[in-house]
Amino acid sequence: MSIRLRMLLSYTAMLVVTIGLFIICGLLMILAITGDISSIKHLYANHYTHKPITAQEENVFLDLKYLAKKQPDRLLDNSSLKSFDEKLKYVPSALVIRKGTQIIYKTDKLISIKSADELPAFEPSNIQVRDTISYGKYYFSYVKFDFYFADQEKGSIFIIKKVSPYVALSKNLFPILIGVLLILLIITNGILHYLVTRSIVKPLYSLKLASEEIRDGNLNYKVTARTKDEIGQLSMAYEEMRQRLKESIDLQLRYEENRKELISNISHDLKTPITAIKGYVEGIRDGVADTPQKKDKYLSTIYRRASDMDSLIDDLFLFSKLDLKKIPFNFEEIDMVRYIKYFIEELSWDFEEQGIKVQSNVDLDSHEFVIADREKLKRVFVNIIQNSLKHMKKNEKILRFSVANRGKHIEIEISDNGNGIEPAALPHLFDRFYREDNARNTSTGGSGLGLAIAKQIIGEHGGEIWATSEIRKGTNIFFTLQYAKK
DSSP: OOHHHHHHHHHHHHHHHHHHHHHHHHHHHHHHHHOOGGGGGGTTSOGGGGSOOOHHHHHHHHHHHHHHHHOGGGGGOHHHHHHHHHHTTTTTEEEEEEETTEEEEEOTTOOSOOOGGGSOOOOTTOOOOEEEEEETTEEEEEEEEEEEOTTSOEEEEEEEEEEOHHHHHHHHHHHHHHHHHHHHHHHHHHHHHHHHHHHHHHHHHHHHHHHHHHHTTOTTOOOOOOOSSHHHHHHHHHHHHHHHHHHHHHHHHHHHHHHHHHHHHHHHHHHHHHHHHHHHHHHHHTTOOOSHHHHHHHHHHHHHHHHHHHHHHHHHHHHHHHHTTOSOOOOEEEEHHHHHHHHHHHTHHHHHHTTEEEEEOOOTTOOOEEEEOHHHHHHHHHHHHHHHHHTOOSSSEEEEEEEEEOSSEEEEEEEEOSSOOOGGGGGGTTSTTOOSSTTOOOTTOOOSOHHHHHHHHHHHTTOOEEEEEETTTEEEEEEEEEBOOO
């Protein structure tokens, strides 16, 4: 059963229960007023019959009725009538006697009725003895008895009292009011059903369409929450799920593209040295290297190519383990100033042999304590320096080391005076297997993973790494490390 049908049935049930309770309450009110359960069947009878006259009024009426039957001419005696009228003095009723077409007696306080023609017509059968009448803007309820005087002229006794105009109006309009009430209840039920189902079913239908779109692979189908209620919260949660699912799939696709690119790059970088090694081995086997000098040259080349392959495999293995977060880091408190000083001293022989001039803008008397892994941090320095040396084509080669306090972290800068990097290449500098030249010329050596490994290591330290460069002026590589808590 659909939600729409369930809600329709629930609202209909509420309507039926409401109408039933309304009818029961009405019947109980009639029973409470009349005290007779049989009077319920006279629901639409004269309003006055449901509210009998008082006992005092009833006594006066019965006495007058008796006189009308036994001694009708006594009703022509005003003194006798005044004695009866005195009995009605303390109740809101008045006495009227009609003979023929004339009112022969009327209580002084009953000034609204001026003519006998305004009174109910003569009815010898006395069936309609109680009812309501109106005179202008006034309404009256009455009880009457019709008889004949001794001279056979028509006569009538009336005990009349003024009532609210709404009494008769309610009596006449009661069926209409009930009908209007039922129609209003039905209309209200329909409007509520429409509004509630629209606010629930329509968003659910939108979610159903979105589910079908996602099922069919369309992750760009956006779900908009139009309200802030539970359905709106569900829509927002669904939209957040869609976005995360889309991001996850996009990330998975990027990983797949990276995987394909990685395989392609590995194949290319391994194929080049393998081809060279095969060529030199065939040269030795075919006797091309027919002198000791040529054999030594061929063997040296084979060894160098094999070493390049070994270095590529080591870098690839390290990058993969870093990417999978399977390499443990031994973090400790390190004085960064002394660390850089010892690093420069350790590589001073290599720098001197390659003709590299090292400049340090570090205050050696200062102390900058950070949290880092010594061995992994050394790999970052080595990879950055190796990348710089590969692009130094000038006679005077300069490396500069700088340290700056940036508040919550320390910033280390390693710069060179090399050829610089094209602006378009800077965003990809730390991508794996990225080389600035499109032909992937490996004449400069390296695996293309050095700066990617550095980025992974700095990321594990909770820092950032980036580069700036100017063509023919050099490149600056920066990275940050967290200060040790004091």
